[in-house]
Amino acid sequence: MTLVSFPPSPARHFAVVVQVNYLSLSVVDLVAAVPLEKKKRLSLELMRISVMSQLQRSFSMEFPSLVSLKLPSPMETHLWYIRPDEVKSPSLLKHYSQLLSPSEKDQVSQLRGDALKKNALLARTLVRTTIARYQTNNAVDPRSLMFKKNTYGKPEVDWQNYKNYNNPPLHFNISHTDSLIACGVTVHVPVGIDVEDKERKIKHDVLAFAERFYSADEVQFLSTIPDPEVQRKEFIKLWTLKEAYVKALGKGFSAAPFNTFTIQSKAGTKGEYNLCKTSEMTTSSLEKTNNCNGGWKFSLLELADSHYAAICIEDDQASSGGAPMRVIVRKTIPFVEDELISESKLLKVV
Amino acid sequence: MATSFCSSISMQAPISATTRRFSLQKPVSIFNNGKTNNHLSFSLHRRSMPARHAISCAAKQETVEKVSEIVKKQLSLTDDQVVTAGTKFTELGADSLDTVEIVMGLEEEFGITMAEERAKEIATVQQAAELIEELVQEKTA
Numbered sequence: 001m002t003l004v005s006f007p008p009s010p011a012r013h014f015a016v017v018v019q020v021n022y023l024s025l026s027v028v029d030l031v032a033a034v035p036l037e038k039k040k041r042l043s044l045e046l047m048r049i050s051v052m053s054q055l056q057r058s059f060s061m062e063f064p065s066l067v068s069l070k071l072p073s074p075m076e077t078h079l080w081y082i083r084p085d086e087v088k089s090p091s092l093l094k095h096y097s098q099l100l101s102p103s104e105k106d107q108v109s110q111l112r113g114d115a116l117k118k119n120a121l122l123a124r125t126l127v128r129t130t131i132a133r134y135q136t137n138n139a140v141d142p143r144s145l146m147f148k149k150n151t152y153g154k155p156e157v158d159w160q161n162y163k164n165y166n167n168p169p170l171h172f173n174i175s176h177t178d179s180l181i182a183c184g185v186t187v188h189v190p191v192g193i194d195v196e197d198k199e200r201k202i203k204h205d206v207l208a209f210a211e212r213f214y215s216a217d218e219v220q221f222l223s224t225i226p227d228p229e230v231q232r233k234e235f236i237k238l239w240t241l242k243e244a245y246v247k248a249l250g251k252g253f254s255a256a257p258f259n260t261f262t263i264q265s266k267a268g269t270k271g272e273y274n275l276c277k278t279s280e281m282t283t284s285s286l287e288k289t290n291n292c293n294g295g296w297k298f299s300l301l302e303l304a305d306s307h308y309a310a311i312c313i314e315d316d317q318a319s320s321g322g323a324p325m326r327v328i329v330r331k332t333i334p335f336v337e338d339e340l341i342s343e344s345k346l347l348k349v350v
Numbered sequence: 351m352a353t354s355f356c357s358s359i360s361m362q363a364p365i366s367a368t369t370r371r372f373s374l375q376k377p378v379s380i381f382n383n384g385k386t387n388n389h390l391s392f393s394l395h396r397r398s399m400p401a402r403h404a405i406s407c408a409a410k411q412e413t414v415e416k417v418s419e420i421v422k423k424q425l426s427l428t429d430d431q432v433v434t435a436g437t438k439f440t441e442l443g444a445d446s447l448d449t450v451e452i453v454m455g456l457e458e459e460f461g462i463t464m465a466e467e468r469a470k471e472i473a474t475v476q477q478a479a480e481l482i483e484e485l486v487q488e489k490t491a
Contacts, residue, residue, distance in 0.1 A: 112431060116443045177445070196447070203424060204454050212454060213466070239447060254467035 081182040096125040129334040154250035189314040192248030194240040217262040240310035248312040273298035409479035420455040435476040
């Protein structure tokens with residue numbers, strides 16, 4: 001890019017020629033009989049604008065802008081996931097890294113190993129781009145999103161910068177494993193998600209682990225499973241459901257230690273679960289039923305044939321009428337493509 | 351009544367901007383003036399505690415090493431992945447399931463029980479080692 005001043009001429013013309021990839025953009029500003037200082041300021045301003053438009057052009061030429069999304073309905077969760085092994089392009093990853101805030105970049109750099117760094121980068125990118133896409137009224141730059149933590153440390157979006165923000169409040173929650181990163185989005189109600197690799201090996205004896213951390217009823221359930229592989233899988237499913245609940249609750253681990261509640265599948269349903277608070281004083285079955293007050297909805301899915309994903313949302317029973325949670329699952333590579341995962345492909349885990 | 355000695359207290363540079371811990375350079379003894387609660391080592395586990403300063407006895411090197419071994423085994427780390435006292439579990443890619451398994455491993459190794467809330471607050475090897483020593487001390491006191 002050059003600033004050219006046409007030599008001796010009473011009109012004192014300035015021209016700025018900007019080369020944009022294979023495009024040439026010429027901006028000519030004719031300034032006649034204007035004091036030198038003003039000309040300098042104008043020419044600098046011109047250069048700045050040209051550089052900005054050059055950047056924007058090269059940005060948009062390589063990567064399309066984000067496609068906006070329709071908000072989730074009440075009692076509906078949108079689940080987005082990304083597979084790190086499908087994102088390989090260095091220029092795409094560089095583009096992603098430009099979306100992160102300085103503190104996010106710091107956190108990524110502190111991680112040990114390239115795989116961890118890449119996953120953390122993809123997780124932040126997934127959150128930022130997904131939330132930005134739901135702002136259908138006003139286009140939101142994913143870079144400009146700010147995040148804060150609630151009193152207990154649960155991350156949430158900080159909307160203070162958006163004065164004309166009219167949309168209903170979005171809630172989100174992320175979870176990652178080595179090979180899959182997921183982000184759940186809801187409106188109005190808090191959401192918690194947890195994903196785990198189906199094949200994850202537990203280094204301890206599964207029952208010993210359950211006895212130490214899970215509720216008595218859950219230990220009972222696990223101990224009746226004869227096949228160790230099936231037992232391990234059920235253990236992991238329970239883990240994801242319990243984690244999803246604690247994350248949806250958003251009050252930190254001490255608010256809901258794992259042995260104070262039981263999650264069990266709802267008889268006669270596919271992939272629906274109940275949450276019951278355990279109590280040492282509970283002896284009668286009547287008391288037990290009263291402890292299962294249904295304030296939370298669960299869904300357990302199998303993603304990409306490789307992972308269990310548990311979703312927990314707060315249940316507004318008045319409006320939902322006890323209907324099961326609807327989940328829309330999409331696999332994504334931000335700025336590149338979305339793939340809707342059809343319900344038939346999603347195995348609702350029993 | 352009991353007194354607690356920290357026979358070697360080393361100056362520790364802040365591990366990260368968010369942990370606040372300072373220690374004294376000279377060996378000192380800390381007397382508790384006849385109170386029955388002889389539990390004197392307390393340290394900051396949580397990042398967000400503001401004005402409280404802690405005098406913590408640096409955990410024994412032996413404990414730190416044992417903790418590092420258990421962490422390495424749980425996370426299947428390779429030999430070139432170095433784990434030091436200040437290493438954060440999250441930096442090594444540990445998720446909540448890993449952290450709980452690490453806690454189980456530590457409980458087995460040291461014969462202690464960690465309350466779940468405290469266990470989940472452990473963020474570094476150093477913090478784990480300090481909590482362990484605290485619990486072992488309570489057990490044997």
